[in-house]
Amino acid sequence: MAKYLMLKHYRGAPAARNDVPMSEWTPDEVTAHMQYMNDFAHRLVETGEFVASQALAPEGAWVQYGGEGKPPVTDGPFAETKDLIAGWMIIDVDTYDRAVELAGELSAAPGAGGRPLHEWLELRRFYDDVPGSDA
Amino acid sequence: MDSDLIRTLGPQVLTILLGRGADFAAAEDAVQEALVEAFVGWPDRPPRDPKAWLVTVAWRKFLDATRSEAARRRREETTAAEPVAGDVVDADESLTLYFLCAHPSLSPSSAVALTLRAVGGLTTRQIADAYLVPEATMAQRISRAKKTVSGERLTVPGDVATVLRTLYLVFNEGYSGDVDLAAEAIRLTRGLSEAVDHPEVAGLLALMLLHHARRPARTGPDGDLVPLAEQDRARWDTALIAEGVRVLQNALARDRLGEYQAQAAIAALHADAQTVEETDWVQIVEWYDELVALADTPVVRLNRAVAVGEADGPRAGLAALSDLDPSLPRYAAVEAHLRERDDDLAAAARLYVEAADRARDVAERNHLIKQAARIRERIQSRAWPPRD
Numbered sequence: 001m002a003k004y005l006m007l008k009h010y011r012g013a014p015a016a017r018n019d020v021p022m023s024e025w026t027p028d029e030v031t032a033h034m035q036y037m038n039d040f041a042h043r044l045v046e047t048g049e050f051v052a053s054q055a056l057a058p059e060g061a062w063v064q065y066g067g068e069g070k071p072p073v074t075d076g077p078f079a080e081t082k083d084l085i086a087g088w089m090i091i092d093v094d095t096y097d098r099a100v101e102l103a104g105e106l107s108a109a110p111g112a113g114g115r116p117l118h119e120w121l122e123l124r125r126f127y128d129d130v131p132g133s134d135a
Numbered sequence: 136m137d138s139d140l141i142r143t144l145g146p147q148v149l150t151i152l153l154g155r156g157a158d159f160a161a162a163e164d165a166v167q168e169a170l171v172e173a174f175v176g177w178p179d180r181p182p183r184d185p186k187a188w189l190v191t192v193a194w195r196k197f198l199d200a201t202r203s204e205a206a207r208r209r210r211e212e213t214t215a216a217e218p219v220a221g222d223v224v225d226a227d228e229s230l231t232l233y234f235l236c237a238h239p240s241l242s243p244s245s246a247v248a249l250t251l252r253a254v255g256g257l258t259t260r261q262i263a264d265a266y267l268v269p270e271a272t273m274a275q276r277i278s279r280a281k282k283t284v285s286g287e288r289l290t291v292p293g294d295v296a297t298v299l300r301t302l303y304l305v306f307n308e309g310y311s312g313d314v315d316l317a318a319e320a321i322r323l324t325r326g327l328s329e330a331v332d333h334p335e336v337a338g339l340l341a342l343m344l345l346h347h348a349r350r351p352a353r354t355g356p357d358g359d360l361v362p363l364a365e366q367d368r369a370r371w372d373t374a375l376i377a378e379g380v381r382v383l384q385n386a387l388a389r390d391r392l393g394e395y396q397a398q399a400a401i402a403a404l405h406a407d408a409q410t411v412e413e414t415d416w417v418q419i420v421e422w423y424d425e426l427v428a429l430a431d432t433p434v435v436r437l438n439r440a441v442a443v444g445e446a447d448g449p450r451a452g453l454a455a456l457s458d459l460d461p462s463l464p465r466y467a468a469v470e471a472h473l474r475e476r477d478d479d480l481a482a483a484a485r486l487y488v489e490a491a492d493r494a495r496d497v498a499e500r501n502h503l504i505k506q507a508a509r510i511r512e513r514i515q516s517r518a519w520p521p522r523d
Binding site: 022 | 488491492493494495497500501505507508509511512
């Protein structure tokens with residue numbers, strides 16, 4: 001088993017094919033999308049492949065050490081240019097192919113018009129835990 | 136063994152040890168050890184007086200732990216005198232702990248953790264689960280809190296307001312492991328209200344009961360947020376509402392108004408309406424005016440603007456809003472609602488999107504995005520009226 005992180009992006013990923021922002025969907029389309037995501041997570045719980053997931057607020061900031069005795073530096077809450085993560089899900093699967101398959105399913109979540117989003121998800125493998133452990 | 140009994144007795148025994156001058160951290164360890172011993176031994180040999188038994192054992196554990204000549208002397212003296220059965224004044228005991236756990240030197244999160252542990256008798260794991268943090272993290276938080284209050288004198292009367300704030304923090308925690316923190320906060324506030332004679336304690340209890348009564352109707356089947364106006368009022372817990380109103384009336388009758396009583400009065404007026412249209416918004420605005428006089432915070436003024444919008448129309452609500460800082464949480468959502476009622480749909484749609492971007496949880500964000508979508512549908516149906 002290996003763990004993978006699936007990242008959804010607000011910005012920074014290539015454009016989705018069905019690229020209508022959520023704020024322009026109908027209420028039913030929003031509901032259908034959420035339902036799909038919930039069902040997807042529940043199904044992975046059933047198969048024992050779900051580890052954790054969390055949505056992130058759209059506002060983020062870069063923060064940096066500000067120097068001796070000074071407060072940390074931030075770029076402010078409304079930075080416009082950077083990549084932004086909308087949420088993540090961690091899965092624990094047998095093979096890389098299975099991880100890709102699941103990411104593909106998640107990318108098919110319905111969007112505007114009830115059609116699949118075809119959004120790009122970033123898939124990253126976790127390094128194994130402690131070398132020599134058989135976890 | 137009955138875990139409810141442990142949760143009740145643990146804090147009482149702890150307070151007795153503290154009253155005898157034990158250090159908080161050492162006393163807590165000793166009580167935990169005594170409880171473990173009880174858990175193992177009681178099923179076979181139940182004591183006649185569980186509390187006296189626990190006090191005796193915990194006190195010995197404490198003395199053992201101190202491992203000093205002085206401690207040994209005190210142990211011998213104490214052993215000769217023990218056990219003093221029952222009949223200690225429970226009220227005073229629990230009070231000491233309440234005030235200790237809401238000590239002003241503790242950060243709010245430490246105060247909450249320590250109160251749940253020492254007054255509520257919850258285990259570290261239960262508290263960690265309720266706050267969705269690892270058990271080791273919560274153990275550290277509690278241990279730091281204990282260090283902070285160790286050596287504090289327990290005879291000084293504490294600040295009721297700090298205790299109430301801590302209990303309200305517990306109540307407002309949304310997460311739940313196997314412990315329902317809202318129910319736990321109500322249980323603790325009930326305990327406090329029996330021990331201390333203060334209308335604000337009753338005010339907070341009433342407020343919690345009234346909010347809690349509406350909880351079954353607050354979320355839809357998918358965890359969606361259901362706003363007050365759209366809630367199925369048949370799902371409100373009428374028995375809790377009745378109790379909340381009764382507690383509130385007794386508190387108000389004593390004519391020492393405070394912010395929790397005022398908030399509970401507003402909650403009671405909402406609970407009193409059979410339908411949203413029957414809500415007495417004029418009286419709610421009057422209570423918000425009382426609340427502003429007692430505790431003038433931007434959040435109170437924001438909520439007041441909502442009430443003014445309902446009582447006197449959206450323009451009046453927007454005027455009340457205009458004095459406030461637009462970066463306040465929920466400001467955009469409130470303005471969007473008022474703009475919609477004022478028939479400024481384009482602004483309302485834009486503001487709902489803005490509010491969704493600033494939402495604090497997924498349920499709130501989804502709710503606001505759907506509001507934006509609903510308004511855009513209204514705009515489109517106006518631009519292209521459907522033919523019949």
